[in-house]
Amino acid sequence: MxxxxxxxxxxxxxxxxxxxxxxxxxxxxxxxxxxxxxxxRIDKLIRAARFPIPHASIAEINYQDGRGLTPARMKRYAGHHWGQDPTNLLIISPTGGGKTYLACAIGIAACHNGHTVTYARMDDLARRLVIARVDGIGHQKRLNELSQVELLIIDDFLTVGIDPEAANDLFAVLANREHRLPTMIASQSQPSYWVEALPDRVAADSIVNRLANNAREINLGDIDMRRQRDDRARATLGYWE
Structure with a gap:
C-alpha cells in the first residue's frame, strides 16, 4: 500500500x-x-536458488550447429511448468560445452515463472549433506528441502566420486521426488557411467533408473564453448596476457 x-x-x-x-x-x-x-519475488527466487551465473538467459543461448539446441525447443523450456511435470532433464556434454550456463538459463526462466529452484554442484551438495549429518534435525530438514523444491538442478554430476553416505542421501531425495517433481542433471558423462561410478551397485541402479528412465535429454555435442569464448576474448582490441 x-x-x-x-x-x-x-x-x-x-x-x-x-x-x-x-x-x-x-x-x-x-x-x-x-x-x-x-x-x-522473482529476484528472491533467483537469489535463493544460488545460481553461479545469475545473469544467464535463454535469450543469449548460442544455437550454432552441433549443439542440439533450437529456439523453439528452448522456448518450451522457458515457459515450462516444472511443478506440474515430473519429467527430468539431462544435459550432457564434455567439459566446456556450456552445461552450467544452459542449466542456469533454464533455472532462471523457471524463477521468472514463479517456480522454486535449487542449484547445487554435485561435490558441494555431497559435502554439505555429509556435514549436516552431525545434526539429525538439520540433516532431515535439508533432505526435505531438496525433496520439495519444484526444480532441483544438480550440476557436474559425478564429475568426482561420491561417498556411500552422500549416495544414500541422493537416493532418498530422488525417491521422494519421483513421479512428483523434476530434477535437472548436468553431466560430462552418460547414465551408463553413473552406474559404475556410484559406490553401491544396488543403489546405483535405483538412482540412475529414477533419473534416466523418465527424462528428456539435451546433448550439447563436442563443441568447446569455453575455448571459443576465450579465443574471442583474445581477438578483441586491447586484450593482453
Missing part, C-alpha cells in the same frame, strides 16, 4: 496525466505496485 500511495502521488504530480481520471491513475498505481511485487 505504501508503494501504491507513493506511486499515486507521483502520477498525480505528472502533468502528462492531467487528462486521466483519478480512478485511472489509481489503477495505474496499483498495476505498478503489483509489477514491483512480482519483480521482488
Amino acid at each position: 505504501t508503494h501504491v500511495a507513493t506511486r499515486f502521488e507521483e502520477l498525480i504530480s505528472d502533468e502528462t496525466n492531467d487528462e486521466l481520471t483519478p480512478e485511472q491513475i489509481f489503477l495505474t498505481a496499483v498495476d505498478d505496485a503489483l509489477d514491483q511485487r512480482q519483480a521482488h
Whole structure:
C-alpha cells in the first residue's frame, strides 16, 4: 500500500496525466505496485536458488550447429511448468560445452515463472549433506528441502566420486521426488557411467533408473564453448596476457 500511495502521488504530480481520471491513475498505481511485487519475488527466487551465473538467459543461448539446441525447443523450456511435470532433464556434454550456463538459463526462466529452484554442484551438495549429518534435525530438514523444491538442478554430476553416505542421501531425495517433481542433471558423462561410478551397485541402479528412465535429454555435442569464448576474448582490441 505504501508503494501504491507513493506511486499515486507521483502520477498525480505528472502533468502528462492531467487528462486521466483519478480512478485511472489509481489503477495505474496499483498495476505498478503489483509489477514491483512480482519483480521482488522473482529476484528472491533467483537469489535463493544460488545460481553461479545469475545473469544467464535463454535469450543469449548460442544455437550454432552441433549443439542440439533450437529456439523453439528452448522456448518450451522457458515457459515450462516444472511443478506440474515430473519429467527430468539431462544435459550432457564434455567439459566446456556450456552445461552450467544452459542449466542456469533454464533455472532462471523457471524463477521468472514463479517456480522454486535449487542449484547445487554435485561435490558441494555431497559435502554439505555429509556435514549436516552431525545434526539429525538439520540433516532431515535439508533432505526435505531438496525433496520439495519444484526444480532441483544438480550440476557436474559425478564429475568426482561420491561417498556411500552422500549416495544414500541422493537416493532418498530422488525417491521422494519421483513421479512428483523434476530434477535437472548436468553431466560430462552418460547414465551408463553413473552406474559404475556410484559406490553401491544396488543403489546405483535405483538412482540412475529414477533419473534416466523418465527424462528428456539435451546433448550439447563436442563443441568447446569455453575455448571459443576465450579465443574471442583474445581477438578483441586491447586484450593482453
